[in-house]
Amino acid sequence: LFTRQMPGDRFREQTDPVLQLEKINVNFDGFQALTDLSLNISVGELRCIIGPNGAGKTTLMDVITGKTRPQSGRAIYDQSTDLTTLDPIAIARQGIGRKFQKPTVFEALTVEENLELALKNDKSVWGALRARLSGEQRDRIDEVLALLRLGNERARRAGLLSHGQKQFLEIGMLLVQEPHLLLLDEPAAGMTDAET
Template structure:
């Protein structure tokens, strides 16, 4: 008999529902009636060939690209169909782009301070005295991203991986309910990749994650659910084990990697 207090046995709460999302750029269809859904506190990976529509879908979710048709509901009933980027961000969708975007001439801690207090000018933010709660929030985020020992170092002196973690921390200072990550391990060393995977699992305690990634070893290790996109459509969806056994996926995307997936 299942235990009633086991969190994994409880019904999953949906945080995002996308129906028949259509995005056209002139005669080119980037997303072709693409539907997608995910549970709260889930690590959900998007994979597929270049040009499959993965990044375009993230652009739609954060308001950077507008839909031609379709509907997107965030949390229970919040429609983001016609919302601006800042409105979507305030509602709880945060975006980390592929290339790190930090303030290299500010310290690691100052970067987090700026991210936490976006409603003011940069220099006035840094001069403002932090409350005890704000300081605790920064301290916790520094621990999570593994940069507590580098809080006073200029961000420009960090390694590539550390800069990626810092920007993730900056987005997390806004307390998003859904975090969008575009190829977070691109250019990282193997050690940095492992630390990033551990970071994703840590972040899952506070928010849901959609991750676009090409590295299949990383996807196999850290994905809870995988959606495969192809030419702007949904090709397949399920666990990584289920995806690897799908003949269409193996033919279109995984290729020999799919055949070697069980090794």
């Protein structure tokens, strides 16, 4: 696994770490998927992790989000919490958002409804759709729709979007929640060059 610093990463040296992975080891029934993986990510930093199929990229995200528990090592978030001691729901509540490789939007709902649900994800689907949004939340949805160029699609059913637009929408569902740390697994998979 290699990590790459991206251009424009100018705050890297000045900011505190948001995530510190220390000697993470993951073993699946004798198969060593991650070996002594250490990695620091700073506030405001964009980091890309590249590696061939099976290198352990998804496993790394599974460790950070609590889906996989490492055999050893620590994942210190915001210099205080060890994520390896928490379950996935508690980790999501700490402001860590994750986009999976395959888009998982609600296809029968409109683009806008998907974003509304993401903002009110502590309620049941129908309860959340009935709950009123604050003006601030409305503004946030408008902002994200403009950012992802989905403004003209807001009333469209998500199932009718192109694959790339579904990926954008799923990223939008994370952005409206204003995550502190955002993990994207293969965000450009299946996208056109322009969409990427």
